[in-house]
Amino acid sequence: MGKLEIDFDRCKECGYCIKFCPKGVLSKGTKVNKKSYYPPVVGEGCIACGTCARVCPDTAISVYKDE
Amino acid sequence: MKTIYKRPEVFTDAVTTYCGGCGHGIVGKLIAELIDEMGLQENGIMVWPIGCSCLSDRYYKMDMMMALHGRAPAVATGIKRADPSKFVMVYQGDGDLVSEGMAEIMHAAIRGENFSVIFINNAIYGMTGAQMAPTTLMGQKASTAPTGRMEDNSGYPVKMAEILAQLPGVVYSERVTVNTPSRINACKRALKKAFQLQLSGHPGMSFVEVLSPCPTGWSMSPIKSLEWIDEEMTQVFPLGVMKDVEKGGTEA
Amino acid sequence: MGEKVFMQGNQAMAESAIRAGCKLFFGYPITPSSEVPEYYARAMRERPEENITFIQAETEVAAFNMVAGAVATGHRAMTATSGPGFSLGQETMSYMAAADLPAVIVEIMRAGPADGEILAAQGDYFQAVKGGGHGDYNNLVLAPYSVQELCDLIQESFALAEKYHNPVILLSDATLAKMRESVELPGRTEVPVPAEQYNALRGCGKDKEPHKVVTCGDGPIQWGQFNERLQAKFKRIKEHEVRYETYQLEDADIILVAYGSMARVCQSAMNMAREEGLKVGMIRPISLWPFPEKAFEGIVGKKFLVCELSAGQMVEDVKLSVENKRDVSFFGKLGGTTPSPKVILEQIRKMGGAK
Numbered sequence: 001m002g003k004l005e006i007d008f009d010r011c012k013e014c015g016y017c018i019k020f021c022p023k024g025v026l027s028k029g030t031k032v033n034k035k036s037y038y039p040p041v042v043g044e045g046c047i048a049c050g051t052c053a054r055v056c057p058d059t060a061i062s063v064y065k066d067e
Numbered sequence: 068m069k070t071i072y073k074r075p076e077v078f079t080d081a082v083t084t085y086c087g088g089c090g091h092g093i094v095g096k097l098i099a100e101l102i103d104e105m106g107l108q109e110n111g112i113m114v115w116p117i118g119c120s121c122l123s124d125r126y127y128k129m130d131m132m133m134a135l136h137g138r139a140p141a142v143a144t145g146i147k148r149a150d151p152s153k154f155v156m157v158y159q160g161d162g163d164l165v166s167e168g169m170a171e172i173m174h175a176a177i178r179g180e181n182f183s184v185i186f187i188n189n190a191i192y193g194m195t196g197a198q199m200a201p202t203t204l205m206g207q208k209a210s211t212a213p214t215g216r217m218e219d220n221s222g223y224p225v226k227m228a229e230i231l232a233q234l235p236g237v238v239y240s241e242r243v244t245v246n247t248p249s250r251i252n253a254c255k256r257a258l259k260k261a262f263q264l265q266l267s268g269h270p271g272m273s274f275v276e277v278l279s280p281c282p283t284g285w286s287m288s289p290i291k292s293l294e295w296i297d298e299e300m301t302q303v304f305p306l307g308v309m310k311d312v313e314k315g316g317t318e319a
Numbered sequence: 320m321g322e323k324v325f326m327q328g329n330q331a332m333a334e335s336a337i338r339a340g341c342k343l344f345f346g347y348p349i350t351p352s353s354e355v356p357e358y359y360a361r362a363m364r365e366r367p368e369e370n371i372t373f374i375q376a377e378t379e380v381a382a383f384n385m386v387a388g389a390v391a392t393g394h395r396a397m398t399a400t401s402g403p404g405f406s407l408g409q410e411t412m413s414y415m416a417a418a419d420l421p422a423v424i425v426e427i428m429r430a431g432p433a434d435g436e437i438l439a440a441q442g443d444y445f446q447a448v449k450g451g452g453h454g455d456y457n458n459l460v461l462a463p464y465s466v467q468e469l470c471d472l473i474q475e476s477f478a479l480a481e482k483y484h485n486p487v488i489l490l491s492d493a494t495l496a497k498m499r500e501s502v503e504l505p506g507r508t509e510v511p512v513p514a515e516q517y518n519a520l521r522g523c524g525k526d527k528e529p530h531k532v533v534t535c536g537d538g539p540i541q542w543g544q545f546n547e548r549l550q551a552k553f554k555r556i557k558e559h560e561v562r563y564e565t566y567q568l569e570d571a572d573i574i575l576v577a578y579g580s581m582a583r584v585c586q587s588a589m590n591m592a593r594e595e596g597l598k599v600g601m602i603r604p605i606s607l608w609p610f611p612e613k614a615f616e617g618i619v620g621k622k623f624l625v626c627e628l629s630a631g632q633m634v635e636d637v638k639l640s641v642e643n644k645r646d647v648s649f650f651g652k653l654g655g656t657t658p659s660p661k662v663i664l665e666q667i668r669k670m671g672g673a674k
Contacts, residue, residue, distance in 0.1 A: 003068060012087030014282075014289035020248055037087065053072035054248045057092025058083060059099075063071035110522035114388070117535075124531045130520045132391055132532040134384065135414050141381040145388025146520065148372050149343055149396065150513070153522060171384070174377035 002048025003064040010060035011039035017052035017061060026052060075099035077108055081125040088289025090279025091120050091187060093245045097255045098156070098185070099127065101262060111154040112146055114139045116168075118160035119193040137168025140175035143182050154265060155182035161200040162192045165225050172231075179236025179271045183261040186227060186276040190300065191284035201225045204303055208286075224303055228276040232309035238271035239264055240309040244278035244301065246293040264313075271312065278304055322504050328466045329354035329399075329496045331504065332425070332489075335470035336397060337362060339477050340510030341423070342371045343396035345385035347378055347404060350437040351493040352427045355399035379404035383411035386422045390415075391532055393519030395477050395510065399425035401493075402443050403434065406451065412486060413452030417534045417549060419518065421480035421487075423473070424458075428492040428579075430628075430655030438655030439494040439580050444632035447488050448608045455546060457553040459487045459560055460607040462578040466500040468605075474505050483556050484517050490607060492628070494580035494657060556609060563611035564603045567593070568618065571600030573670055576625045576637055578604050580657060585626050588663035595664075597671050607633070612640040622646045622670055626663060629653065 004025070011033060018026045018040055026040040033039055039060070048065035077099050085092045102108055108129055115123045117136040124131055134142040139157045147155045164172050164186050172184070191209055192198040199209035199216055202224045206215040216224075232240040239261055243254040254277055261273035278300045280292035287295060308314075324331070333355045336344075344359035346352070359373040376382035382398045389396035400408065405426045415422050426447055430440035445451075447460050459479055463469045469491060476487040514521045523529040536542030566589060568574060573592075577585040582603045592599040602614045615623075615637070625634040625647060634649045641647060650666045652658050 002071070010082050012085075014088030016088065016289065016293070019290055019293075035082075048071050050071045051248050054251055055093070057085065057087075057089055057096065059074040059078065059096050062073040064068040065071050067069055108522070109524045112392075112520045112522060121535055124533045128523065128525075128529050130523050130530050132388065132520060133534055134388075135410055135534075138380070138384040138411075141376070141384035142388035142391075144374065144381075145343075145345065145385035145390075145396065146392055147388075148345075148374060148385070149389040149392040149394040150521075153392070153520075170377050171381055174381065178374070 001066050002046030004042045004046055004052065005062040005064070006039050006042065007060040008039050009034045010058045011037055012058055013037035013039065014057060016055040016057070020051050020055050022049060022051060023047055075103045077102045077128050079126055079128060083126060084122055085119060086283045088280055088282045088292060089119070090189060090245050090277065090281065093251060094185065094187060094254065094277055094279065095120070095123065095126065097251070097258055100255065101259055102129065105262060105266070107154050107262070110152065111156065113156045113158065114143045114146065116159040116163035118163055120158060120160065120187070121194070123158070137163050137166070138171055139163065140168060140171040140180070140184065144175055144178070144180050147180060147182050151181070154262070157182055157184045158187070159184065160187045160193070161189065161202045165201040165227060176231050176234045176237050176272050176274070181265060181270050181272070183265050183273045184275070185258065186274065187279045188227070188276055188304065189279040189281035189284060190224070191281050193281050193284045197284040204299055226304060228274065228309045231274050236271055237274055237310060238269060238312035239273040242276040242278065242304060242306050242309065244296055244306060246280060246296045269312070323501060324504060325499055325501055326466065327354060327497060327499050328469050328491070330358050331466050331502050332469040332473050333358035335473050335505050337369065337371065338505060338507045339395065339474040340508060341395040341397050341477060342369060343389045343394055344373045344398065345376050345382045345389070345396065346398045346400065347376050347382050349401045349404045351429055351496045352399040352401050352425065354496070355425065379407040380411065383408035383424070386424070387411060387415050387418070387420050390420050390422050391520050393513030393516030393521070395423070397423040397425060399427060401427050401429045402431045405443060405446065409446070409452040412450070412458065413454050413456055414534055415486045416456035416458060417454070418532045419484035421477070421484055423476045423480055423487050423489065425473070425489045425491060427496045428490065430653070436655035437493060439492040439628060439657055440655055441492060441579060441581060441628040442630070442632065443490070444607065444627070444629065447490050448610070456549060457556070457608055459483065459485060459556050460490050461487065461562070462490045462605055462607050463495060464579055464582045464603065466495065466498065466502045469495060470502055470505055474508055478508070479560065481511065481516065483552060485552060485556065490579070492579050560606055561609050561611045561613065562605035563614045564605060565614060566601040566603070568600040568602070570598050571621060572598045573622045573624055573667055574618065575599065575601040575663070576604070576623055576633070577601065577627065578607065578633065581626050581628050584658060584660050585663055587660035588667065591660055591664050592667050597667060599667055604633070610636045610640065615640040619645070622648065624648050624650060624666060624670060626650045628657060
C-alpha cells in the first residue's frame with residue numbers, strides 16, 4: 001500500500017524512524033553511507049502513514065501511497 | 068502513486084550539519100513546510116543566530132540575515148520597522164536568546180515587535196562544545212559545569228515562555244517539544260499559529276519555545292535524548308500555551 | 320533649499336538627515352547626542368506625512384543592530400551616540416563592514432576614557448579611524464568642523480555608504496553638536512528605491528535568487544577570499560574619498576593640523592598669528608579615513624603642529640604621512656577643555672621663536 005524512498009546519504013542513523021514506525025517496517029541497515037552512517041532498510045507492510053517522514057530530522061524519507 | 072511526504076521545496080539540496088537526531092533538523096523541516104504551505108518565500112525574511120543553526124543559509128532558498136550572537140531580535144526590529152509589509156521570522160538558540168541576547172528579546176517583546184520568534188531550547192550550548200546554558204537543568208553536567216549546574220554559582224534555569232507571556236507586547240507564547248510524532252505535529256501547529264498572527268497584522272510578538280533534543284551535547288543516543296526530554300526537561304519546562312491573546316489572557 | 324537658519328548642530332544635522340530621506344532612527348540617549356533622537360521623536364509625531372520611525376533602543380548594542388537590519392532592507396537609517404555608546408557598537412561596526420551594510424553612524428565625541436566628561440574631546444579618533452571592532456575592516460570617517468558641514472556631510476554620508484556598501488562614520492564632537500550657527504539647510508536629496516538597493520532583503524519568491532547576509536566563514540580558503548573582497552572595497556574608498564582643506568600653506572613656516580572643533584580654534588589662532596606677522600598655515604583633514612596623506616606631500620622645510628583634544632591620536636597618522644622624516648610637534652588637551660586660540664598662538668610663538 002505504501003512506498004518509502006530513503007535518501008541514502010542524507011540519513012544520520014538517529015533511529016527515530018525505526019522507533020516510531022507503527023508497523024515495524026524499518027530496521028537498521030547494514031550498508032554504510034558517505035558519512036559513515038547506516039541508513040535503515042525498508043521491509044514489508046508500509047501503510048503510508050508518513051510517521052517516519054514526520055520524525056526524520058533530515059527529510060531523508062519520502063512517502064508514497066498506492067491510489 | 069500519491070505523494071504523502073517529500074522534501075519541502077524551499078529546501079536546497081544541502082545536507083544539514085546537525086548531528087543525527089538533532090531537534091534543529093526537525094524544527095527546521097517544519098519551518099520549511101510552513102514556508103511552502105503559507106507562501107512565505109515571497110515576502111519573508113529570516114533572521115538567524117549564532118549557534119548550531121548558524122549555517123542555515125545553506126538550507127533555505129529564502130532572503131535571510133545572519134545576526135551577531137544574541138542580536139537577532141534587534142536586527143529583526145530594524146528590518147520590520149523599515150518595511151512592516153515583510154514577514155519576519157527570528158530563530159534563536161538558548162545561548163543566543165537567553166544569555167547574550169536577553170536584553171534584545173526582552174525589549175523587542177516589550178515594544179511588541181510584530182515578528183515571530185522561534186526559540187530552540189536544548190539546555191546546552193551545542194556549537195561551542197556543550198557548555199552550560201542559562202536553561203541547563205540543576206545538576207545537569209556541562210563542560211563549564213563539570214559537576215553539574217549548581218545554585219551558588221549559576222542560579223536556576225530560565226523559563227522564557229513564562230517570562231515573555233507576562234509582557235503586554237507578546238500576543239502568543241507557547242512551549243512545545245518534538246520528541247514524539249504527535250508532539251511534532253503540535254509544534255507545527257504552534258509555529259503556524261505564530262506565523263498566522265503576524266500575517267494577520269495582529270500587532271505584537273508571537274513566541275514559540277521548543278524543547279529540543281541534543282544527543283551530542285547531552286552525551287546520549289538520539290533515542291535516549293527523546294526520553295530525557297520527558298524524564299527531565301518537561302518537569303522544569305512545562306509544555307503548554309502560556310499566552311494566547313485571541314483567547315484572552317493567560318492560559319496554562 | 321536655501322533657507323538660512325540659526326540652529327543647533329545636532330538638530331540641524333537631524334533635519335538634514337531627514338531631508339536626505341533617512342526616515343529611520345534607532346538610538347539610545349547619551350549626552351551630547353540626545354538632541355538627535357529627540358528631534359526624530361518629535362518629527363515622527365509632528366510630521367506623520369514623512370513616515371518617520373524613531374525607536375529608542377534598549378542599548379547602543381541594540382541600536383546599532385537595528386540600523387544594520389534596517390539598511391539591509393535598502394532603506395536609509397542611522398544612529399547617533401557618544402564614546403561609551405560607540406564602544407558598545409564596535410562588534411556591530413565590524414559586522415556591518417563585513418556584511419556590506421550602508422549604515423550611517425554619528426559619533427559625537429566627549430571626553431573619555433570611561434564615563435568621563437560630557438564636553439568636547441577627540442579621544443575616539445583611534446576607535447573610529449583604526450576600527451574599534453575586531454578583524455580587518457575600515458569605515459569611511461568624515462569630520463565636519465561647523466554646523467554647515469554637519470548638514471552637508473550627513474547627507475553625503477548616506478550616498479557614500481550606499482556607493483561603497485560600507486558603514487560611514489560622521490565623527491562630530493560635543494562642541495559642534497551643541498553650538499548654534501547660521502546654516503543654510505540642504506534641500507531634499509533623491510533617495511534610491513529600497514528594493515533596488517544592492518542586495519536588499521526583500522523576499523525572494525520562487526523566481527529570484529535569494530539574498531543572504533552571511534558573516535561567518537566556510538573554511539579558511541573561502542574566508543580568505545571574502546576578506547580579499549572586503550579589502551578591495553576599502554581600497555576603492557581609499558582611492559576616491561580623500562578630503563581635506565588647506566589654508567595659506569605656500570609661505571607658511573608653521574602648519575597647524577587639526578580637525579573638528581579644534582580646527583576652528585586653530586583657524587582663529589592661525590589668523591591671529593598672521594596678524595602678528597607669523598607665517599602660519601593649516602591642513603584640515605575632512606576624511607580621517609582615508610587619511611589625507613597627500614595633503615602633506617611635497618611640504619618640506621616647515622614645522623607641523625598637530626593640535627588635538629586628546630593625548631595624541633591623529634598625530635600618529637601625520638607622522639606616518641611624512642614617514643617620520645619631518646618636524647612634527649604635538650599639542651593636546653585632555654579632560655574636556657577646549658583651549659582658546661591664544662593658547663595655540665602661544666605654542667606657535669614658542670615654535671617660531673618670535674616674540
